[in-house]
Amino acid sequence: MSVLIISGSGFRLYFTPTVSIHIEINPSVGLELNRFDRVISVDGYNEDGERLTASLDLKYLDYEDALNQILEDEDIVRILAENKIMTISVAGNDEGQCTRVLSNVQSCTENHKNIHCYSEEEEYTSGGSRHGSGHGHNDEHGYSGDTETETFRGRHGEVHGHHGNSLEHE
Numbered sequence: 001m002s003v004l005i006i007s008g009s010g011f012r013l014y015f016t017p018t019v020s021i022h023i024e025i026n027p028s029v030g031l032e033l034n035r036f037d038r039v040i041s042v043d044g045y046n047e048d049g050e051r052l053t054a055s056l057d058l059k060y061l062d063y064e065d066a067l068n069q070i071l072e073d074e075d076i077v078r079i080l081a082e083n084k085i086m087t088i089s090v091a092g093n094d095e096g097q098c099t100r101v102l103s104n105v106q107s108c109t110e111n112h113k114n115i116h117c118y119s120e121e122e123e124y125t126s127g128g129s130r131h132g133s134g135h136g137h138n139d140e141h142g143y144s145g146d147t148e149t150e151t152f153r154g155r156h157g158e159v160h161g162h163h164g165n166s167l168e169h170e
Contacts, residue, residue, distance in 0.1 A: 015040055019092035019101050021063065022120075023070060025079055027052040031066055035097065039066045052076075063101065067108050083114055091120030 017032035017040060027048035032041035042058045044050030052073060058066040067088075070076060080086060088105055092098040102119050109115040 014038075017041060018094050019063075019090060019097055020120075021067070021101070021105065022089045022091070023067075023086065024089075025076070025084055025086040027075075029053055029070065031058065031063060033063050033092075033101070035094070037063050037097075037101070039063055042066075064104055064108055067105060071109070071112075080112060080114060086112070086115045088115065088117045089120050090117070 014034055014036065016034060018035045019033040021031040021033065023029045023031075026046065027050075028045035029049045029052060030041075030043040030045060031039050032043075034040045039058050039061050042053045044053040052070070052075070056066075056069050056073065058069060061069075071080075076086075086109075088109065090098050090102040090105060092101075098119055102117060106117045109117060
């Protein structure tokens with residue numbers, strides 16, 4: 001009986017999301033992490049995001065490995081080469097884990113001049129703090145996807161960028 005209780009507790013501990021990473025560039029993608037920094041949930045928030053997440057095997061990876069797979073995807077490389085802006089936000093209830101994850105995400109992306117990372121101000125809840133469509137939506141940062149210049153406000157300041165890209169090849 002005690003083995004079942006320990007197993008159940010371990011299962012719940014592993015599969016409880018503690019941090020969420022949202023990647024916005026169209027595709028829009030969300031990763032939920034557990035307390036062990038493993039990706040336990042992957043969501044595409046629009047068609048391009050669904051297509052991207054279906055093409056990558058991200059679940060149960062360390063989040064840095066998952067982020068690197070996303071950044072190395074040929075469509076993402078192409079979009080970033082077109083000087084489109086990618087934003088990566090980190091949200092969670094454990095401020096220590098969020099700070100560490102944000103710092104590591106910033107390190108993973110430091111060679112990209114058009115990737116901006118920030119920490120969400122709002123309280124994180126399981127299931128992600130927002131589901132952007134990457135195009136034609138308004139989120140809490142003022143991003144609508146329909147205008148040329150957008151402003152994002154996060155815990156670590158504002159970033160400005162150019163948007164309106166898609167994975168559809170022109």
